[in-house]
Amino acid sequence: MSGxxxxxxxxxxxxxxxxxxxxxxxxxxxxxxxxxxxxxxxFAARKPGVLAGIDCVRxxxxxxxxxxxxxxxxxxxxxxxxxAVLAEIEADARAFLSAERTALNxxxxxxxxxxxxxxxxxxxxxxxxxxxxxxxxxxxLRALEKHAVRCGGGLNHRFGLDDAILIKDNHVVVxxxxxxxxxxxxxxAGHLMKIELEVDGLAQFDQALALVxxxxxxxxxxxxxFDNAELAEAVTRRRDGGHRVVLEASGGVGLTTVRGxxxxxxxxxxxxxxxxxxxxxxxxxxxx
Numbered sequence: 001m002s003g004x005x006x007x008x009x010x011x012x013x014x015x016x017x018x019x020x021x022x023x024x025x026x027x028x029x030x031x032x033x034x035x036x037x038x039x040x041x042x043f044a045a046r047k048p049g050v051l052a053g054i055d056c057v058r059x060x061x062x063x064x065x066x067x068x069x070x071x072x073x074x075x076x077x078x079x080x081x082x083x084a085v086l087a088e089i090e091a092d093a094r095a096f097l098s099a100e101r102t103a104l105n106x107x108x109x110x111x112x113x114x115x116x117x118x119x120x121x122x123x124x125x126x127x128x129x130x131x132x133x134x135x136x137x138x139x140x141l142r143a144l145e146k147h148a149v150r151c152g153g154g155l156n157h158r159f160g161l162d163d164a165i166l167i168k169d170n171h172v173v174v175x176x177x178x179x180x181x182x183x184x185x186x187x188x189a190g191h192l193m194k195i196e197l198e199v200d201g202l203a204q205f206d207q208a209l210a211l212v213x214x215x216x217x218x219x220x221x222x223x224x225x226f227d228n229a230e231l232a233e234a235v236t237r238r239r240d241g242g243h244r245v246v247l248e249a250s251g252g253v254g255l256t257t258v259r260g261x262x263x264x265x266x267x268x269x270x271x272x273x274x275x276x277x278x279x280x281x282x283x284x285x286x287x288x
Contacts, residue, residue: 001077001151003055008143013060015140016102026098039093039287043086043107046282050118051078052151053110053144057087060103065095077151079118086283100285109141110148111281117152117274120258129262129269132157132248136272145275157270165195167218172198178207186216196220196248205234212243222270225251228260235265 043057051074061068068091074080086107089096120131132155137145146156158164167181175181178197185195197218199205211217223234231249238247248268249261261269 001075003076004143004147006055006059009055009059010063012106012140012144013056013063013102016105017060017063017099020102021098026094029094029097033094033097035094037093038090039096040088040090041096041285041287042088043103044284044286045080045082045084045086045111046284048081049079049111049115049281050152051080051086051111052076052114052148053107054087056106056110056144057089057103060099060106061089061091061096064099065091068092068096076147077114104283104285105280106144108280108283109138109278110144110151111283112278113145113148113275114152115281116278117149117154119255120271120274121153123255123258124262124269127259127262129266130155131258131274132268132270133274134250134270134272135160136276138275149274152274154271154274155268165189165193166198166222167196168198169200169224172204178204179211182208182211182218183216185218194219196222198222198224198250200224201226202230202233202237206237209237209241209243209245212245213241217245220246220248220268222248222250223266228264231261231264231266 054072054076058070058072061070068089071088073085073087117131124131133146133149134157146159149156158166165185167185172178172181175184182197189195195218197208199208199221205221208217208221223231226234226249234247238245246268247266248270249266250270253261253269253271258269
């Protein structure tokens with residue numbers, strides 16, 4: 001699993017460090033730790049999980065102490081057990097203790113997302129369905145959180161408002177209907193721009209399929225809050241019509257329901273919980 005470019009991570013780290021250091025810096029480290037003292041410490045997992053965000057540790061430490069020695073033991077995307085050492089650091093003690101919380105916050109957040117994503121991916125194994133994230137991310141952390149989803153084996157949905165057209169229910173209402181919304185999107189989209197349409201029932205789905213049959217439909221149809229019987233019926237109608245369009249299930253997805261949703265034959269299942277509800281993974285830092 002390749003990491004994110006440092007240039008995407010550094011602004012987040014610098015913002016977080018500035019927030020933590022405040023107006024006077026780490027007054028505790030300055031008061032208690034002799035100037036020039038050095039220390040060694042390990043980042044170790046207290047629970048099993050999937051690694052994501054290890055470069056946040058490296059860059060946070062280096063931002064405070066450019067001469068620090070950093071040994072990253074695992075790579076993003078690798079699974080680990082409780083007790084696993086993820087990284088070992090030797091650095092200026094004042095600098096490292098000032099960087100500790102920022103590094104742990106980011107690493108725990110990213111590992112939590114990767115671990116939850118892996119759980120969803122394993123839950124649908126063998127069905128052919130893929131798990132995708134949404135834009136329900138922490139403001140300012142989207143690049144990191146979507147990277148964590150990939151570390152867990154999931155897919156990224158659109159990154160922002162500018163990289164794909166997603167026609168949702170409110171767009172349909174304002175445009176006057178499914179046909180009008182998709183037609184307008186097709187007229188304005190460049191040749192590389194994908195179009196996805198959210199539908200709220202089989203009636204709208206059939207309108208979208210008719211557009212697909214004419215070669216003027218969306219590339220993806222999002223089946224929003226369909227029950228499993230409706231999802232299966234949509235898959236059947238696509239198959240019987242020979243339509244080439246990706247079907248995405250969305251809404252009301254949880255670990256207890258995702259396997260049943262996947263079994264209906266949809267291609268993608270988007271899960272907002274991957275980023276908005278993932279628990280932070282418990283990772284400790286111990287000096288030695």
